[in-house]
Amino acid sequence: TPVPPSNGTCTRTKVAILGAGVSGIAAAQALSNASISDFIIVDVNDYIGGRVKHTTFGKNATTGQPYTVELGANWVQGLGSEGGPENPIWTLAKKWGLTNTYSNYSMIQTYDENGAADFAGMIDDYETAYTTVEQDAGTILTQNYQDRTMRTGLSIADWKPKKDVRKQAAEWWSCDWEYAYSPDQSSQTWSIVNYNDTFYQFSDENNFVFDQRGFNYFIESEAYTFLKPNDTRLRLSTNVTSITYSSNSVTVTMADGSCITADYAICTFSLGVLQNDVVEFTPVLPAWKQTGIEGMQMGTYTKIFFQFPPAADGTFFWEHGDDPTTQFFLYADPIERGWYPVFQSLSAPGFIPGSGIFFVTVVYSQSYRAEQQSDDATKVEVMAVLRKMFGNDIPDPVDFMYPRWSMEPWAYGSYSNWPPGMSLETHQNLRANLGRLWFAGEATSVSYFGFLQGAYTEGQTAGNAIAGCLNKKRTLCKNEASYQVIRGCATSERQLTTNNGWYVSSMLTFGFEE
Numbered sequence: 001t002p003v004p005p006s007n008g009t010c011t012r013t014k015v016a017i018l019g020a021g022v023s024g025i026a027a028a029q030a031l032s033n034a035s036i037s038d039f040i041i042v043d044v045n046d047y048i049g050g051r052v053k054h055t056t057f058g059k060n061a062t063t064g065q066p067y068t069v070e071l072g073a074n075w076v077q078g079l080g081s082e083g084g085p086e087n088p089i090w091t092l093a094k095k096w097g098l099t100n101t102y103s104n105y106s107m108i109q110t111y112d113e114n115g116a117a118d119f120a121g122m123i124d125d126y127e128t129a130y131t132t133v134e135q136d137a138g139t140i141l142t143q144n145y146q147d148r149t150m151r152t153g154l155s156i157a158d159w160k161p162k163k164d165v166r167k168q169a170a171e172w173w174s175c176d177w178e179y180a181y182s183p184d185q186s187s188q189t190w191s192i193v194n195y196n197d198t199f200y201q202f203s204d205e206n207n208f209v210f211d212q213r214g215f216n217y218f219i220e221s222e223a224y225t226f227l228k229p230n231d232t233r234l235r236l237s238t239n240v241t242s243i244t245y246s247s248n249s250v251t252v253t254m255a256d257g258s259c260i261t262a263d264y265a266i267c268t269f270s271l272g273v274l275q276n277d278v279v280e281f282t283p284v285l286p287a288w289k290q291t292g293i294e295g296m297q298m299g300t301y302t303k304i305f306f307q308f309p310p311a312a313d314g315t316f317f318w319e320h321g322d323d324p325t326t327q328f329f330l331y332a333d334p335i336e337r338g339w340y341p342v343f344q345s346l347s348a349p350g351f352i353p354g355s356g357i358f359f360v361t362v363v364y365s366q367s368y369r370a371e372q373q374s375d376d377a378t379k380v381e382v383m384a385v386l387r388k389m390f391g392n393d394i395p396d397p398v399d400f401m402y403p404r405w406s407m408e409p410w411a412y413g414s415y416s417n418w419p420p421g422m423s424l425e426t427h428q429n430l431r432a433n434l435g436r437l438w439f440a441g442e443a444t445s446v447s448y449f450g451f452l453q454g455a456y457t458e459g460q461t462a463g464n465a466i467a468g469c470l471n472k473k474r475t476l477c478k479n480e481a482s483y484q485v486i487r488g489c490a491t492s493e494r495q496l497t498t499n500n501g502w503y504v505s506s507m508l509t510f511g512f513e514e
């Protein structure tokens, strides 16, 4: 067990686990499973779960009790198939009996600024082009061709939405909604790798969790399979301000002045936290590490919640369409792509009927905008959209709320995305350990970045590696590779010739050093 400090010294432990999100808990569990119980988990928040975060919202008109809604992760994405591999998050969701419903993406109604407008078929057109994009991505990856944007891949597959806002909405639904970035900002190769590893390896189903105990119930319950009640190895509400690392140990200092010295540490802080200099590292992070941290990108995904009152007959205004079981409502704004595009009904059958909860999601620049402005300003904008979709007679909401992920100092964003042209080696630099300090979390996963299963498997991997070192199992105890220099793959100086349109004699002319 950890050794408490005597005057002027730090608490001693074998492993300091920084973060009590899915990744940190998976790491701690891996250590426990390897009979290592001397660890400390530290988190600035007062709960287990990190970005699996819920809050209470609105209230049940009959009981007066508030509902629980998820501000962060909401779906188990890619479940598993009979006899095939299963998503570990799905295994745990079943184990802990999380309430969830299959998201039926064909239960969709489409709208534009004049109300209902049938363009759901454009989603099918996107999917047709996507088949080519997938195949091309396979060629690019296996032949080591140059990566390119999803946009390029889609255009080559003849998907050209520029002149049609409805096509743009269909594209947002298919791409931005998943990656939190547009096709222009995402890697063709790695977006496909990411998609396939989840939806082809496991299954193409997404199940939406609306458990009233909160989605994090599964990870909290899992944590207490190896933690005792009030376990002193879990330090919540504890803010890490600096990390000193070397090849022998790691010392972690908290805002309250306390410190921990560990043989090993695993930092599971989000990519947003690493990018925003929240924690001071000593020595300063080497240049190669920074290429990894700054190379990956951190997206923002914002759910904006409304509770509406029912009409006299008990129904809600969005339930008057052709199909009252509709789960999704897609809006194509005439001017701005991604302007309050996808609404979801939590009142739909299989969810929380009668709740009147309706929410809309925005990402990227619309998230940054909405998160910077006041609740009232955003409410006015969304209500204007809803009136275009459903008419002027709709009621005002009785409750309204949304989180500000881009400004949350323990997250600084929602989840990561792979930008075009970033190499595997650059990503590996994000993942690689620095001496005894390891990195894990959603963003360090090549296969599942952005997903809960990425956070889980990366935490487990780091925990197993460190357990291997502590238990002297040499095959498990291996440093992660890192790359001092990331080389370009397609263009070398040798190719800077007039033949290739390069008419300048030397890079040195412009002050570049060799």
Ligand SMILES: Cc1cc2nc3c(=O)[nH]c(=O)nc-3n(C[C@H](O)[C@H](O)[C@H](O)COP(=O)(O)OP(=O)(O)OC[C@H]3O[C@@H](n4cnc5c(N)ncnc54)[C@H](O)[C@@H]3O)c2cc1C
Binding pocket: 018, 019, 020, 021, 022, 023, 024, 042, 043, 044, 045, 049, 050, 051, 052, 071, 072, 073, 074, 075, 076, 077, 238, 239, 240, 241, 268, 269, 270, 273, 278, 279, 301, 302, 303, 405, 409, 410, 411, 413, 414, 415, 440, 441, 442, 443, 450, 451, 452, 453, 454, 455
């Ligand atoms: C809005 C949103 C929607 C999402 N939707 C889905 C979805 O539907 N399906 C899906 O699979 N995934 C989804 N995700 C992604 C998923 O939530 C993440 O991949 C996963 O929760 C990340 O876990 P983690 O352990 O890597 O990081 P985190 O959960 O961020 O854990 C890191 C922990 O470190 C703590 N921390 C940070 N800085 C400090 C500090 N200085 N001192 C102490 N502690 C600190 C944080 O409090 C946090 O608890 C979504 C995420 C968001 C935000």
